[in-house]
Amino acid sequence: MSAPAMTAAAPAAGTRASGIRFEGVSVAYGDTVVLDSLDLTVEPGEVMALLGPSGSGKTTALRAVAGFVTPASGRVFIGDRDVTGLPPYKRGVGMVVQQYALFPHMKVEDNVAFGLKAQKAPRGEIGGRVAEALRMTGMDAYAGRYPRELSGGQQQRVAIARALAIQPDVLLLDEPLSALDAQLRAGMLAELARLHRELPDLSILYVTHDQVEALTLADRIAVMDKARLRDCGTPQELYRRPATEFTASFVGNANLLRVAVADGAASLDGTRLEVSGDVTGTEGTLCVRPHLVGLGDGPNALRGAVTGLQWRGSSHRVTVAVAGQEVTAEVRELRTPPGLGDEVTVHFAAEDAHLLPQGGALRG
Numbered sequence: 312m313s314a315p316a317m318t319a320a321a322p323a324a325g326t327r328a329s330g331i332r333f334e335g336v337s338v339a340y341g342d343t344v345v346l347d348s349l350d351l352t353v354e355p356g357e358v359m360a361l362l363g364p365s366g367s368g369k370t371t372a373l374r375a376v377a378g379f380v381t382p383a384s385g386r387v388f389i390g391d392r393d394v395t396g397l398p399p400y401k402r403g404v405g406m407v408v409q410q411y412a413l414f415p416h417m418k419v420e421d422n423v424a425f426g427l428k429a430q431k432a433p434r435g436e437i438g439g440r441v442a443e444a445l446r447m448t449g450m451d452a453y454a455g456r457y458p459r460e461l462s463g464g465q466q467q468r469v470a471i472a473r474a475l476a477i478q479p480d481v482l483l484l485d486e487p488l489s490a491l492d493a494q495l496r497a498g499m500l501a502e503l504a505r506l507h508r509e510l511p512d513l514s515i516l517y518v519t520h521d522q523v524e525a526l527t528l529a530d531r532i533a534v535m536d537k538a539r540l541r542d543c544g545t546p547q548e549l550y551r552r553p554a555t556e557f558t559a560s561f562v563g564n565a566n567l568l569r570v571a572v573a574d575g576a577a578s579l580d581g582t583r584l585e586v587s588g589d590v591t592g593t594e595g596t597l598c599v600r601p602h603l604v605g606l607g608d609g610p611n612a613l614r615g616a617v618t619g620l621q622w623r624g625s626s627h628r629v630t631v632a633v634a635g636q637e638v639t640a641e642v643r644e645l646r647t648p649p650g651l652g653d654e655v656t657v658h659f660a661a662e663d664a665h666l667l668p669q670g671g672a673l674r675g
């Protein structure tokens with residue numbers, strides 16, 4: 312990264328710890344509901360990722376907080392304030408979108424000052440707050456440049472500085488890294504994490520369709536699909552104990568196996584499997600992560616023919632057909648990998664085999 316690291320001095324953002332609360336928020340365009348009864352709370356100082364595929368309603372939810380869309384029903388709170396009817400500039404939010412959105416004809420320092428001037432901040436304060444925001448994002452040496460004289464990553468830092476300069480109660484980030492190349496994205500992700508450590512009271516709502524960004528940065532992840540919230544929990548909860556098949560396959564790769572359930576255990580094609588999770592009812596879906604499936608004998612052993620083999624440098628992915636279903640094992644690179652059609656045994660530990668809740672209920 313060519314810019315210096317974002318370093319935090321005195322916080323430029325608000326020191327009032329305010330969370331965000333969606334209460335039954337629905338948004339529709341014509342007859343199409345694009346956000347359906349969203350109930351979600353972002354705690355003060357929390358980083359919440361809104362994760363979901365394209366068109367699932369993430370940006371709409373963010374824009375409802377910013378005040379750029381009006382809910383058909385429901386209310387949005389920032390801290391204790393019901394902001395549902397407030398115009399955007401009265402909400403105290405900083406927002407950064409994917410495409411930098413800097414004013415091309417303004418120098419960096421003027422871009423960062425823009426929100427402060429719009430807010431009619433006292434003239435004597437503006438210079439200091441701009442300098443502080445630029446210092447926090449590592450861009451103080453670039454104050455006199457125009458956006459066209461900056462790299463994409465530097466422009467996005469300026470956009471973040473501009474959002475922080477107004478000392479927002481909450482920071483809204485809409486795919487802020489998706490226009491950057493992979494290497495720069497990884498660096499910026501670490502910078503954002505550091506920035507939040509320096510501004511622990513700032514609540515952040517972070518829209519992304521990239522599970523790595525969500526897993527890396529978020530305290531909790533809200534998983535959205537088709538206008539609805541499907542699951543919400545810490546990255547570890549969602550990864551280890553997903554509530555729905557959608558979460559299991561969207562947050563990390565997953566083997567999802569249809570199994571019969573009886574007497575507190577599952578079974579697949581007559582083989583009894585010790586599992587964790589919701590062992591009620593007569594059938595269920597078992598989630599096992601490929602890297603937790605081993606090749607060879609062990610607990611919960613299943614036998615089948617190899618239907619797929621991929622070499623990935625440090626690992627092999629071996630897919631095995633077991634009673635008409637496929638189980639993929641991601642194992643350390645094998646010296647003598649099996650061939651397609653070979654009979655092999657795969658296994659997994661009970662604590663790594665999670666039976667999804669019946670009906671895909673949201674966790675409490």
Ligand SMILES: Nc1ncnc2c1ncn2[C@@H]1O[C@H](COP(=O)(O)OP(=O)(O)OP(=O)(O)O)[C@@H](O)[C@H]1O
Nearest residue numbers: 340345363364365366367368369370371372518520
């Ligand atoms: N101004 C609008 N008029 C009509 N439909 C809209 C408008 N804005 C968004 N939509 C629709 O609302 C749905 C949700 O859009 P939204 O931008 O919230 O999704 P998203 O999850 O953020 O997707 P992406 O990751 O692609 O940005 C989409 O089907 C989209 O086409």
